Amino acid sequence: MDIRPPPRSDRPVVEVRDLVKRFGAFTAVDGISFSVRRGECFGLLGPNGAGKTTTVRMLYGYAPPSGGCLNLFGEALPESLRAAKYRIGVCQQEDNLDPDLPVGENLLVFGRYFDLSRSESRKRAGELLRFFGLENRASSGVRILSGGMMRRLVLARSLINHPDLLILDEPTTGLDPQSRHQVWQRLEELKAKGLTILLTSHYMEEAERLCDRLIIIDDGRILVEGAPRDLVREHVGREVVEIAGAAAQIRPELERRGLPFEDLGGRLIVYTENGEELLVHLARDFGPQGLTLRRAGLEDVFLRLTGRELRE
Amino acid sequence: MRHRRSCRISRRFIRVWQRNLTVYRRTWKVNFLPPLLEPLLYLLAFGVGLSALVGSVPYRGEAVSYLVFIAPSLLAVNMMYNAFFETSYSSFVRMYYQKTFDAMLATPLNLEEIITGEIAWAATKALIGTVLMLLVISLFGLVRYPEGLLLLPLALLGGVAFGSIGMVFTSIVPNIETFNIPIFVFITPMFLFSGTFFPLENLPPWAGVLAQVLPLTHLVALARSCTMGDLHAGLLWNAAYLLAFCAIFFPLALVRMRRRLIK
Numbered sequence: 354m355d356i357r358p359p360p361r362s363d364r365p366v367v368e369v370r371d372l373v374k375r376f377g378a379f380t381a382v383d384g385i386s387f388s389v390r391r392g393e394c395f396g397l398l399g400p401n402g403a404g405k406t407t408t409v410r411m412l413y414g415y416a417p418p419s420g421g422c423l424n425l426f427g428e429a430l431p432e433s434l435r436a437a438k439y440r441i442g443v444c445q446q447e448d449n450l451d452p453d454l455p456v457g458e459n460l461l462v463f464g465r466y467f468d469l470s471r472s473e474s475r476k477r478a479g480e481l482l483r484f485f486g487l488e489n490r491a492s493s494g495v496r497i498l499s500g501g502m503m504r505r506l507v508l509a510r511s512l513i514n515h516p517d518l519l520i521l522d523e524p525t526t527g528l529d530p531q532s533r534h535q536v537w538q539r540l541e542e543l544k545a546k547g548l549t550i551l552l553t554s555h556y557m558e559e560a561e562r563l564c565d566r567l568i569i570i571d572d573g574r575i576l577v578e579g580a581p582r583d584l585v586r587e588h589v590g591r592e593v594v595e596i597a598g599a600a601a602q603i604r605p606e607l608e609r610r611g612l613p614f615e616d617l618g619g620r621l622i623v624y625t626e627n628g629e630e631l632l633v634h635l636a637r638d639f640g641p642q643g644l645t646l647r648r649a650g651l652e653d654v655f656l657r658l659t660g661r662e663l664r665e
Numbered sequence: 666m667r668h669r670r671s672c673r674i675s676r677r678f679i680r681v682w683q684r685n686l687t688v689y690r691r692t693w694k695v696n697f698l699p700p701l702l703e704p705l706l707y708l709l710a711f712g713v714g715l716s717a718l719v720g721s722v723p724y725r726g727e728a729v730s731y732l733v734f735i736a737p738s739l740l741a742v743n744m745m746y747n748a749f750f751e752t753s754y755s756s757f758v759r760m761y762y763q764k765t766f767d768a769m770l771a772t773p774l775n776l777e778e779i780i781t782g783e784i785a786w787a788a789t790k791a792l793i794g795t796v797l798m799l800l801v802i803s804l805f806g807l808v809r810y811p812e813g814l815l816l817l818p819l820a821l822l823g824g825v826a827f828g829s830i831g832m833v834f835t836s837i838v839p840n841i842e843t844f845n846i847p848i849f850v851f852i853t854p855m856f857l858f859s860g861t862f863f864p865l866e867n868l869p870p871w872a873g874v875l876a877q878v879l880p881l882t883h884l885v886a887l888a889r890s891c892t893m894g895d896l897h898a899g900l901l902w903n904a905a906y907l908l909a910f911c912a913i914f915f916p917l918a919l920v921r922m923r924r925r926l927i928k
Contacts, residue, residue, distance in 0.1 A: 376928065413770070413771050414770070414775075415767075415770050415771070415927065416927065416928060417927065435773055435775070438771070438772060438773045439773050441771075443771035445764075445767060445768065445771060447764055447767075449763065449764035449765065449767050449768040450768075451684075451688075451763065451765060451768070452763055453688040453691075453763070454687065454688060454691075458687065462683075462684050462687060463768075463772065465680050465683060465684070466677075466680050466769060466772035466773065466774055467772060467773060468773070511771075514772075
């Protein structure tokens, strides 16, 4: 499975400036700016309805922006949209494989949309089916595939044109852990070969594993931008102590120590640089039940910044 | 930033047409059956059953047999059905349930090319249906040649006309059940009152004028002169009507579908 080295250029692959999208009175994307460098995996994180999908849809021309600038491969949209689309692979959120065609034909017909010759399409489709472990399924119907296989086929389809930029909109939503890990492994291999990836997700594990840099957006605005590790260090610290059970007694102690914590009613979440020391103290004074020490992660950053109320 | 519409249609619409052809070829045996068998059923019912009662009908001052009268109607109705059902139900399924258009929009294709490809395919289906049906009807000696060959370009014209109007309905209906309305108020009355099964002269004058508004009336008139080998200047009016119909509803389908899908 070869990834073509993209033409050399110092311009970022994606440049987004003050991007706005309004639907009537509702503003879905409210002045977002970011850029994706060549060869990196950039994440667009946010809760449901944050504006992730709307943002990527504007990138491939599905939704015309209400304001702001979009550049792909150093050229401004929408003027260069057609040329840019030849160089983009898009893996949309919903499985929109062609159910009227078997697995292999799905790739070949897509190759035609990119003006690939029949022999080129066949060669590429064969490579992709092997890469995604679908080589024995070429003549199966799409409807009988498992969720994981469908997703892999959508991914394979998005690579048929040797894209210089891969746009993934929630690539593993709805997959079981096995399929998810398999998809991640494939994406890591593609990344290692130099493919530029723009990924939306609300799985923090996915973003931590794949993204070099990311932004967290909510209500159409950027909350933070940075590398996953830096964001964790900056916004929650190194470790997290979770306190379940004796929360009422422990709360005044935490306040006395001036430690930042979140109060979820019966459960306290403490962000700290030295969790072990705190844990030992708390265990001695209040008993060890219900105390957990763990490394801080992106999920903590995400929940701290976007809040814990449900998004519908 | 004002988003300028990149709505120029390029040759790429053929890719969409090819996709539909690829799917059609996978099940061609099933697809070929209706246009081959349907005319047989109609000819049997009308030719053997009804013809005995009707005898002959007046056509441009002459009496012609009822079978000769309705054979072109079957062809014209077949063009209408093939094209209209392709861009109504079938396109709706691809657009709404299968998200085929969404997937295509992430490729170099733009929406105008997708819709043009769909309508071109609808016209192609009308043509395929016409060829197959002609094979059967010609066996009964109901088609004059070489004039009958004009039915092939006519199928494409009728296909674009009914494919376009079907696509306009697809851009409007909220769900697939709603297609019952255009079929009930538009397609079925046309099937019955467009000079298909009885001459328009049998209608009261006001209804005859109304029939002139219906596109099928013009398609039937053209088809009839092709099968009967009776080409005359009056047909220019019918052809002009259908061309004007296409010139209105084809662009309208593009505009309406953009409004529906690109938000």
